[in-house]
Amino acid sequence: MKLELQQEQQRLDRVMDIISNEIQTLDGDTARRKKEVINIRKHFFEEVKVSTDSFDDYLETIIGLRQEAEALSVSQSLHRHTSKRLATLHRMQQIPYFGRIDFLENGTSSPEQIYIGISTLKDASGDDFLIYDWRAPISSVYYDYQPGPAKYMIPGDFIEGTLENKWQYIIRDGKLESIFDTTLTIGDEILQQVLGKGTDKQMHSIVATIQQEQNQIVRHDHGKLLIVHGAAGSGKTSVALQRIAYLLYHYRDSLTSDQIILFSPNAMFNSYVANVLPELGEVNMHQVTFQQYLHERLDQQFQVENPFDQLEYVYTKTKDPSYRTRLASIEWKASTDYFDAINTYRSSLENAGMCFQDLRFRGKLMVSAKQMEEQFYGHHTSLRLLNRIEKLRDWLIKQIAEVAKVEWQKPWVQEKMDLLSDDQYHKAHRYLAKKHGYEREAMADYDMSTKELAQLIVRQKLNTLRKRVRAFQFVDIKQLYRQLFEDTANMQRFSSHELPQEWPAICEQTRDTIDEGKLLYEDATPYVYLKELILGFQTNRSIKQVVIDEAQDYSPFQFGFIKRLFPAARMTVLGDFNQAIFAHARQTNDFQSLLNLYGPDETTVIYLARSYRSTKPIVDFTRKLIPNGNQIIPFERKGESPSLEQVESTEELHQQIIKKVEQLQERGYQSIAIICKSVEESSHAYEGLSTIPELKLMTTGSMEYEQGVVVIPSYLSKGIEFEAVIVYDASTHVYGDESLRRVFYTVCTRAMHHLQLYSLGEPTPFYEVPVQETIQNIHDNCK
């Protein structure tokens, strides 16, 4: 069926009028609500008679305050709601809808016309839908079917019928530019157009072109864990964000954006994706990196290595004598074996092995670690570990109180009293007078005794100690962790698995770094996990959805930890093992270990095979670099084949790159990345290419994704894309080791339209020799 452009434009004009009217009404509403909120805040206490003279007055005050607070909260929520709708309507003024289906429900005689946009719009009477939200149940037909039999799900049932027609619209600023009948056009015209465009400073929503296989991820709604394993550029990040928007719509009565947390690879990535949800009319979820999360929980006593420094070590310090030990250590400490061993270790502490720190006051021993140990293992042995620690804490507080009873008579207190300034003396006087019930005007009548002043001084001095005791700082977590590596036989008691060959050297390396006051990144999660296992988990029950992007870079240990942190949450985990760049993941090829996290009944695995980011020639090239790459299906988009140029000197390399950047800019490319393996190589490249105008260097501290020409290390380019990518040095010297294949693949798959490689000397073997098809079809594993 052919749609008349003119007729459709007339309908569009009507819709635009309704949007404008709604905006006008809401403009008035938001202004009024804002005033209301300000007014309530300003006169909050005037509306309530505050009195505590009698119990009845007190009760009346409490009720009054509560009523005012409720009124404020209602007004604030209404204001938030109208502002959010207003922002959505303004977006709809540009593109009110992007698709239409004609759906004939079984048992009815005429098809319903369903126009689909980022939000619902009803006509003036409020009875008819002019636009359906893309997340409404019926809209799923648009994404899931071609004309023919179709169905969609409503709570507890399916609605079946026939999809008679399907169109895609291109509307810009309220003007209808074109309509595509999807039964007539070959392939997806609009998707072609979208993917053929340049990139932007920020990622955009893909609601108009979500593909069927992506839609099942967006709308997936059962079990505790959804694992999405997808090729580079298959839309994992995009799908994750549309899924969050979907969940916010679907569970709008019980889920808010501050109950969702997205773990992303780095701060720059956060800025890159920050615009997608607002574009869809939703408020952004919490966005954190795992490292940020860890930092909040680590003691200040350590200098903690960050994950990028760990990678930099792995990439650049291959000649270090302890390199092999470190790699083996990283791998073991990331494993579920170690996770289990720590659990066993923690249980063993019920019987023996707890470590405490001496409690000292003014340099003198008050309670020794030995005494604490005797107290701990001699009493309350039937209680759980944490309850026993609490009992020990109470006992220590009592010991402090005992000390206070006698300490006030000691000469140091007298000395301290003699040295009090007038101000300090008056403060102490005021404080004690108030404590004795003297009103402000009568305070001068209070006669402060020397004994009371002395006791106050001691109390204040002991306060710091009390605080430390209350915060359980008498438990020596550092020693408890170190103890695991004290002698080489220790770990064998807790682990039922074989330890790495390098175990003695790993123990020594771990002890040495801890003694230097450092915590290596591979120790950071286990350390925090052990700490929280002993002192209680700071779990966050308010989070209902956890989304983890670039999940291949998380260790099984870290997944176990995240699960414990958010006990009330469901998890969506998205990743691609061919892009696993972290040292601990170099041997892992699938999410097998994740299947045990919640058990098979609670877990669904979906594989995304089609790659959208890069042109077909680029995907044809990159998929040869990895095992089972032939499973990746390129989206049919034309472009030039990637090429490699071998150069013989650094000067020549820099000259060639400078020339190439000029050519690419002349061709209109606005985002060009020169990708290096490490930060070290990036600094070197940045210096050598400094004549490129406005060249930017991305470092681990970069907070914003930048457009233009950038030099960037491989691991920061994760998750991001560029119109053109230049691989700075694809030589065997840089990418020679088989373990770097995935890094090389990640780097090359960042390119959307153009990929150019340079090689200083002999090119990497990955370029010439396709990988052996050795690894089991992950699709089979995912069943």
Ligand SMILES: Nc1ncnc2c1ncn2[C@@H]1O[C@H](COP(=O)(O)OP(=O)(O)OP(=O)(O)O)[C@@H](O)[C@H]1O
């Ligand atoms: N259905 C779609 N419609 C339009 N664009 C899409 C669609 N799916 C993916 N894309 C585009 O493809 C590119 C890659 O998407 P995205 O970054 O989400 O993939 P990814 O799987 O997370 O990639 P990687 O793992 O390589 O970082 C983005 O530009 C995205 O907008």
